[in-house]
Amino acid sequence: xxxxxxxxxxxxxxxxxxxxLPGQFLIVRATENGERIPLTISDYDKxxxxxxxxxxxxxxxxxxxxxxxxxxxxxxxxxxxxxxSDFTEMTEDELKGKRYIFIAGGxxxxxxxxxxxxxxxxxxxxxxxVGAKTKDxxxxxxxxEAVCDNLYxxxxxxxxxxxxxxxxxLEKLVTEDGKKYDQAVAIGPMIMMKFxxxxxxxxxxxxxxxxxxxxxxxxxxxxxxxxxVAGKTRFACVEGPEFNGYDVDFDEAMRRQGMYxxxxxxxxxNHKCRIGRGK
Amino acid sequence: xxxxxxxxxxxxxxxxxxxxxxxxxxxxYNVEEAQLEATRCLHxxxxxxxxxxxxxxxxxxxxxxVAAGNFAAAAAVIAEDSSLxxxxxxxxxQETQCEGSxxxxxxxxxxxxxxxxxxxxxxxxxxxxxxxxxxxxxxxKIAVIGSGPAGLxxxxxxxxxxxxxxxxxxLHRPGGVLEYGIPEFRLPKDKVVAAEIxxxxxxxxxxxxxxxxxxxxxxxxxxxxxGFAAVFVGSGAGLPKFMGIPGENFNGVxxxxxFLTRNNLMKAYRDDYMTPIHAGKKVVVVGGGxxxxxxxxxxxxxxxxxxxxxxxxxxxxxxxxxEVHHAKEExxxxxxLTNPVEIIGDxxxxxxxxxxxxxxxxxxxxxxxxxxxxxxxxxxxxxxxTVIMSLGTxxxxxxxxxxxxxxxxxxxxxxxxxxxxxxxxxxxxxGDAVTGAATVILAMGAGRKAAAAIHEYVQNR
Numbered sequence: 001x002x003x004x005x006x007x008x009x010x011x012x013x014x015x016x017x018x019x020x021l022p023g024q025f026l027i028v029r030a031t032e033n034g035e036r037i038p039l040t041i042s043d044y045d046k047x048x049x050x051x052x053x054x055x056x057x058x059x060x061x062x063x064x065x066x067x068x069x070x071x072x073x074x075x076x077x078x079x080x081x082x083x084x085s086d087f088t089e090m091t092e093d094e095l096k097g098k099r100y101i102f103i104a105g106g107x108x109x110x111x112x113x114x115x116x117x118x119x120x121x122x123x124x125x126x127x128x129x130v131g132a133k134t135k136d137x138x139x140x141x142x143x144x145e146a147v148c149d150n151l152y153x154x155x156x157x158x159x160x161x162x163x164x165x166x167x168x169x170l171e172k173l174v175t176e177d178g179k180k181y182d183q184a185v186a187i188g189p190m191i192m193m194k195f196x197x198x199x200x201x202x203x204x205x206x207x208x209x210x211x212x213x214x215x216x217x218x219x220x221x222x223x224x225x226x227x228x229v230a231g232k233t234r235f236a237c238v239e240g241p242e243f244n245g246y247d248v249d250f251d252e253a254m255r256r257q258g259m260y261x262x263x264x265x266x267x268x269x270n271h272k273c274r275i276g277r278g279k
Numbered sequence: 280x281x282x283x284x285x286x287x288x289x290x291x292x293x294x295x296x297x298x299x300x301x302x303x304x305x306x307x308y309n310v311e312e313a314q315l316e317a318t319r320c321l322h323x324x325x326x327x328x329x330x331x332x333x334x335x336x337x338x339x340x341x342x343x344x345v346a347a348g349n350f351a352a353a354a355a356v357i358a359e360d361s362s363l364x365x366x367x368x369x370x371x372x373q374e375t376q377c378e379g380s381x382x383x384x385x386x387x388x389x390x391x392x393x394x395x396x397x398x399x400x401x402x403x404x405x406x407x408x409x410x411x412x413x414x415x416x417x418x419x420k421i422a423v424i425g426s427g428p429a430g431l432x433x434x435x436x437x438x439x440x441x442x443x444x445x446x447x448x449x450l451h452r453p454g455g456v457l458e459y460g461i462p463e464f465r466l467p468k469d470k471v472v473a474a475e476i477x478x479x480x481x482x483x484x485x486x487x488x489x490x491x492x493x494x495x496x497x498x499x500x501x502x503x504x505x506g507f508a509a510v511f512v513g514s515g516a517g518l519p520k521f522m523g524i525p526g527e528n529f530n531g532v533x534x535x536x537x538f539l540t541r542n543n544l545m546k547a548y549r550d551d552y553m554t555p556i557h558a559g560k561k562v563v564v565v566g567g568g569x570x571x572x573x574x575x576x577x578x579x580x581x582x583x584x585x586x587x588x589x590x591x592x593x594x595x596x597x598x599x600x601x602e603v604h605h606a607k608e609e610x611x612x613x614x615x616l617t618n619p620v621e622i623i624g625d626x627x628x629x630x631x632x633x634x635x636x637x638x639x640x641x642x643x644x645x646x647x648x649x650x651x652x653x654x655x656x657x658x659x660x661x662x663x664x665t666v667i668m669s670l671g672t673x674x675x676x677x678x679x680x681x682x683x684x685x686x687x688x689x690x691x692x693x694x695x696x697x698x699x700x701x702x703x704x705x706x707x708x709x710g711d712a713v714t715g716a717a718t719v720i721l722a723m724g725a726g727r728k729a730a731a732a733i734h735e736y737v738q739n740r
Contacts, residue, residue: 219677
């Protein structure tokens with residue numbers, strides 16, 4: 001357990017581990033009667049054939065997942081799904097001299113890690129802003145710190161790092177500290193990605209976001225994950241999950257994300273949003 | 280001599296009762312009914328029914344065995360050509376294939392070939408099944424992408440020829456559209472689909488679930504690294520189409536694929552499964568195909584007052600007549616010559632109505648069907664909580680995008696010749712991935728043809 005409600009686990013899935021790249025996700029079904037739940041891949045090891053996933057307890061299905069003990073098995077694990085991050089397609093020359101800033105909120109820090117590691121391993125300069133509600137809810141700090149140039153921590157209550165929002169930190173870095181970035185990547189709760197995108201727009205900084213929409217099959221079949229991007233309907237599972245943040249209709253995406261929420265779950269989800277906003 | 284009695288009717292669940300459950304609508308023939316119906320066959324010298332069957336089941340031969348009470352022998356006759364008879368007997372459009380060409384149908388009712396096939400398959404399953412002959416292993420490995428009807432038919436034929444066949448399935452249960460698309464009340468999952476898949480596995484076919492071709496593995500890695508001699512792609516037509524009208528992304532608008540997948544594959548209708556489904560009190564289904572009927576009848580069973588909206592008239596409905604008939608019996612309303620122009624949402628972004636326009640039939644188009652034309656100023660609203668778009672699907676581009684040398688046509692379908700050979704040597708394809716959305720039996724036919732072509736390709740390599 002990374003926190004009382006956030007759990008990290010390594011899953012043995014050799015074919016998946018061999019094929020996984022940064023930016024991709026997988027789908028698990030905890031039990032025979034369970035839902036198919038999309039989760040981001042937060043690490044993969046081709047040699048041991050394992051992938052790492054991080055799950056936050058939100059509703060019944062995530063509770064089922066985090067209740068697993070080491071050695072138990074999911075009913076199903078499938079992936080990798082989605083298109084890998086753009087930079088995995090770039091040549092060394094294209095990446096050379098580029099400066100990346102990642103904005104990670106809450107559990108969104110976990111999928112940021114393999115991306116930062118990938119870039120860092122290729123000599124790309126990467127800074128990371130990590131936001132959480134409070135010190136105890138910060139995850140992956142050491143891991144990310146080990147593979148980035150600078151890590152800026154923000155918490156709601158100021159119990160660790162900067163007291164305030166990740167967006168305020170981003171603005172401070174660029175406008176006050178004179179940091180220059182070529183590309184931002186924001187991963188976290190939808191509301192955080194929306195505001196991170198607005199801040200990036202203000203700073204004229206291109207931003208990629210990773211959309212954690214509702215999904216059923218995750219292979220393009222159902223269309224539950226559809227989002228409006230640049231005025232067009234796109235399927236996050238096969239055409240994403242990463243999109244240009246400027247083009248995403250976040251309000252629609254947030255509304256669609258809440259389609260099956262019961263009031264109880266909604267309370268939990270709101271709780272999660274505040275973590276992401278670091279407010 | 281053939282018995283000149285009327286077609287033996289088949290027993291069905293009462294429409295009022297079945298509208299509230301997911302149990303199978305049709306009970307099928309019992310032994311007496313099947314034997315009696317079998318006596319109606321004329322045993323034509325040139326049986327047109329066989330020619331009209333995409334997999335060429337020797338129909339008069341199996342019917343003769345039924346009439347004689349040799350049900351195991353009847354099952355063996357069918358098994359020579361079809362690996363999924365209990366499925367085909369239930370979901371084939373017989374009225375346009377075997378039964379549609381039955382000579383008895385010219386003046387009266389054709390022989391109930393579908394119901395007889397179903398009877399034989401069900402009897403056989405309950406009495407130990409058929410053990411088809413399998414040739415000795417020939418040492419060649421074949422990969423099949425997708426465990427739907429095309430893949431299962433292809434895999435069966437190749438396994439019988441002695442190939443070591445592995446099917447890779449993206450979802451967690453094998454069966455493709457048989458599992459996620461066609462509802463329980465038309466095609467029982469455990470009793471029929473799982474059992475027929477078991478009979479394919481009994482031929483030695485391996486099925487690996489949770490493997491996505493183009494992501495978990497690629498066609499290239501299967502051919503180059505995993506030692507498969509050839510690959511058959513039967514990945515189906517995955518991506519749902521939407522209309523492109525305003526409001527389509529409001530909460531409460533679903534593709535038929537999503538609605539049916541939640542209910543069938545994920546068993547959302549059952550309390551002991553966790554996947555949710557939203558139907559509400561009123562549902563509008565847009566479209567007129569078999570999938571639209573399935574979605575509407577599913578919504579009805581979930582407790583919704585359901586209306587099917589279709590832009591042409593009832594005559595043009597592409598769904599099987601039996602499905603339309605069943606839907607009407609169950610109380611589905613049909614709004615023909617009606618086309619949605621906008622979906623209206625409430626302040627919270629949930630669907631509250633569909634704005635439609637009245638249509639009339641104009642001049643015939645290239646397909647020969649009279650094309651619907653909107654009547655200006657005839658817009659009206661239908662109040663609803665849920666809208667299900669059943670407008671067909673287009674193929675998933677994943678395999679074409681991740682495989683060099685695999686051409687697609689302008690609709691995104693894989694290009695393959697009549698034997699299933701694609702533009703890449705060693706890669707064959709069939710079913711909806713090639714034709715776009717079609718039927719179970721056409722996919723099976725394509726799978727069988729491709730199996731023969733793969734056999735020839737491997738033997739001549």
